[in-house]
Amino acid sequence: MADRKPFHHGNLRAVLLDQAQVVLHERGLSALSLRELAREAGVSHAAPRKHFIDRDALLDALAERGFARLAERLRDAAAGEPDDFRRALHATASAYIDFAVAEPALLDLMFAAKADSPSDGVRSAVTHQLETLLSIGARGVAAGAYAEADVERLILVLSASVQGIGALVTSRRITVSQSEALIDDAVALFLGGASTDSWRAFADEHPRQIWKDAAL
Amino acid sequence: MADRKPFHHGNLRAVLLDQAQVVLHERGLSALSLRELAREAGVSHAAPRKHFIDRDALLDALAERGFARLAERLRDAAAGEPDDFRRALHATASAYIDFAVAEPALLDLMFAAKADSPSDGVRSAVTHQLETLLSIGARGVAAGAYAEADVERLILVLSASVQGIGALVTSRRITVSQSEALIDDAVALFLGGASTDSWRAFADEHPRQIWKDAAL
DNA sequence: ACCTGAACACCGTTCAAGT
């Protein structure tokens, strides 16, 4: 009855990406092959080439999607704590670790060492994620946790910490429950440090103006 | 003149590892193949199997070496600043970033997501690195930066931050000079936070006793 | 013990050709 020919009339790209995400989640990066994806999509092994020049292009697209999904989760987590900034920060960090635990191979891919600059797609997804983090961080100014001029640098330090904790979990250096304790400590240390006179003096002595035109 | 036959009489393993390190450094993980290593070592493609059951075993051995090299550099960096704890901490963090910049693919490998627990070799190398970090961190107690009971948790948070900053550099999210600024900020925030009453109160309310028997 | 050589079942990538 059904003519199955036009099934991939324009949406092969999305089908491949969806399946790639599943394979990455279930069997990891090394198990991800273009030929297998093509096979499961019911097209020849050369067909994906029209949508992804090579394997790296597919991985870039996966990373891009990953950043979009992660940004959404972080935003939702912060929005779930509209009254208490400290709790919002903690919820955001926890959501990050949840993502790391749920999608270790994807997070790996998102922060994999790259010889060349990120693709435009990845760059804009990363920028969007950073903006999400900065808008969460901006709540700290209203809450009196730190000065407006410090939002960018403070948020970058905290997000690097959280990313590092995530890497410790995905690489099995620490357990999930240890990571929760670490996140607790990191947030406490961060909020404590940001409100000290010593930080204030340091930040005033070392102003940063480089983030705006970052590769980020 | 020279009989080249007995060249690999017991040291093929070391030859393969050395060459693998070079390939990883020059052309990245995806370019690393057992067959090529065997070819360049002048043995058949099946020979490496006696020393590494599969490709993952080789990668584990590389990661293990990486942790040993990194620990050595961190120790040296801290030892280069025997008088000022803050400078020692900063030098250690900088050395970490230098390593990340010099060996991005190796650092990636060291913190790659793993489905199963790390091998014994990797585990002991990681433990040794942690001990190195803790002994550097212990200087902070003598310097009056924080309490002895807090060394482990504080050092773990700081090292996660530095690892996260390293990941931002190797994945080309930020430039090397931005990473130096971030390291500066992280150390300032860390030392400031650790000496606050708010941290003291938080740490006393949330004692941690789980690190000793960590998978770390 | 340590290594060889052939074999198996995969890969990514390219390209002329089809519709």
Add this chain to the structure above:
DNA sequence: ACCTGAACACCGTTCAAGT
């Protein structure tokens, strides 16, 4: 435009056989 089918040059892994 989008896909096919064959071809090329690789892989990792296994295993009987050699020394």
